[in-house]
Amino acid sequence: MRWYQLKSYLNFLMNATNQHGVHSPFVYQLVTECFYNRKNRPNYKKISAYRKDLFQQKEQISIRPNCSTFFKAKTYSLSKLAKIHGTSWKRSKFLNRLTDYLNFKDIIEIGTLVGIRTSCFAAQEKCSIITIDNCSETQKVAEKNLQKHNFKNINFINDDFINGFKKCDLEKVDCIYLSNTRRQDLTLQLFEEVLKKVHNNSVIIIEDIHWSKEINAAWEKIKKNKQVKVTVDTFYLGLIFFRKEQAKEHFKIRF
DSSP: OOHHHHHHHHHHHHHOBOGGGOOOHHHHHHIIIIITOOOOOHHHHHHHHHHHHHHHOOOEEEOOTTSOTTOOSSEEEHHHHHHHHSOOHHHHHHHHHHHHHTTOOEEEEEOOTTSHHHHHHHTSTTOEEEEEESOHHHHHHHHHHHHHTTOOSEEEEESOHHHHHHTOOOSOOSEEEEOOOSOHHHHHHHHHHHGGGOOTTOEEEEEOTTSSHHHHHHHHHHHTOTTOOEEEEOSSEEEEEOOTTSOOEEEEBOO
16 A cells, blocks of 8 residues: 555544444445445355456456556456456445445446456346446456356447547436546546436446545545535545435545
8 A cells, every 4th residue: 555545544544434423314324234234145156256267367468558557567467467456355245235225227337457346236137337448458358258257238348438438328327437547637527527427316436536646636526516415435435426305415434
């Protein structure tokens, strides 16, 4: 963990709470029934099988220089890419629970990588997922492996994030996931773009909101947006809600 992230995490721990510090009925239920739900679920087995398969694959993947600031080398083994940059097991289970709890039907994921996070959404078969990535090499690998594991409810778009999102023909979307762009300007651009497809019960999830000063600054600007009603900061993820019936509130939740 880098110095800025460590400092941010310590600050988060000092200011965050659990369900006992939450006075919004909606957020209290979300925390107690979804965040802190420790029950095992059949879908976890399917997601785990996908993760374990990727972790064992030694196939070498070539990465284009302009794909992402995530990548420091020109080639990676799939197993290394999945272990270093794939969604953690804790976060994987949480995203699957959230998909079920909030009854997502249409999801747009910006940032496919190798498809671990995609599998968390797609394990809920009632959903339809569009996943966008600018790296054709990693997305091809994700598509091949997700099909191998019988995930059928996914459409793939290979393009830069802004243009890829514009290609989505859905008018309104239940959940939009923004992976860590590591750039304040792109994060804010994407947020303004995805706002065009939200409805009252939509959720936008932004990854690694405390990665750097500039990403944290983008998060603070997003919280002030007039359309935003409730945000939940879990340190690694920021959840944004647009429920007009809610008073504007911001929460930091440990889980």
